[in-house]
Amino acid sequence: MTSTVPALGAPSARGSALQAVLLDMDGTLIDTEGFWWDAETAVFEALGHPLDEAWRDIVVGGPMARSAGFLIQATGADITLDELSTLLNDSFEARISRTLPLMPGAKRLLAELLDHGVPTALVSASHRRIMDRVLDSLGAHHFGLTVAGDEVERTKPHPDPYLVAAAGLGADPARCVVVEDTATGIAAAEAAGCRVVAVPSVTAIAPAHRRTVVSSLEEVDLAFLRRLMG
Template sequence: MDGTLVDTEDFWWEAESTLLAELGHPIGVEEREIVVGGPMSRVVDHLLRVSGAPLTPAEFGDAINERFVELIGQGVPVRPGAKALLTDLAAHGVPVALVSASHRRIIDQVLKTLGAHHFAFTVAGDEVERTKPYPDPYLLAAAELGAEPARCVVIEDAPTGVRSGQAAGCHVLAVPSVAAVEPGPRTTVRATLEGVDTALLRGLLSEK
């Protein structure tokens, strides 16, 4: 979701970096690529470790979410091609699940921009025991859609999500936002979602 369908990675980084700066523990921009797309638990642990900020993981995680919700209160920018792809998938009757490492309250806020009607099922990072890069959230989504993972295409923007989709046995279409993603077996990389439609995704399913 973040960085894939909506352009929110800048908001996440602003929330994380400004909070630490306000505490007198600023971090360098080089940390951004390390934490992008990661589950909150890993992001929090890493940033607390490198910054030395005197917060518990729970306190910092809650503060990040609060700041992020404030930042996206007026809506979020949709990434190029995202709305057109969702509309095309709906027109062809293709079921879609939204899988995110973000917490439920964040997903529900973003869905006000994306439109919840586009998704048959949504998975939040705080609703699964193991989130990305583990395969669990994508396996859950495939099961809820009644689809074999090998017949699903995962669209991701960051290495953590790509590894999750790969581990689940899905085909992966990567549209990198901050961190680079390398193409590989059953993994295709494109600059944006512009020009991506149902026909293209079905074509990916035929690739070995």
């Protein structure tokens, strides 16, 4: 699949209070945050550098460059950032080729948004090669737009990915609901001015202004999302 990232500055949509739903991928729609840690652990073991379990919370949900850079510095591994990124993507892709479990409620929510014609985007810090592999299982038809982490100048926690997604759907960020699972993604969404539904996957997240925390996507449907905009 080719990139569908538009330029910033598209006109805002008019009409419904809820103009678009923007969804994170790893840990939000697919149960893969553990896969990334497994991939990182396997790669560094092969390099002769076992990882400390305490580092897991530091790297989870972050962009590839930040996570890989931290692990190189923490372990002292003799490898470049580009080399490590390739190895991590290879290891992760091998894992999702064997199994790709969806989070509870994800399939139902995506189908409901599609059935009601709600503009929807998939927004991830993962690279395009990983996103396209995941889309084979999620169904690319569920999304009007997809934004990968290697297609924006600054990925999460910067607001750029969500600003790009909102612009591409012709939506006002303030009238978009973002569904995220990590503090990094939530920081990006809130910096973009979006309303957030947090579904924590690894670490706890507290409710805040314009942020609603739920335990599972099974609690989220279109009526719920529309009420948040009320």
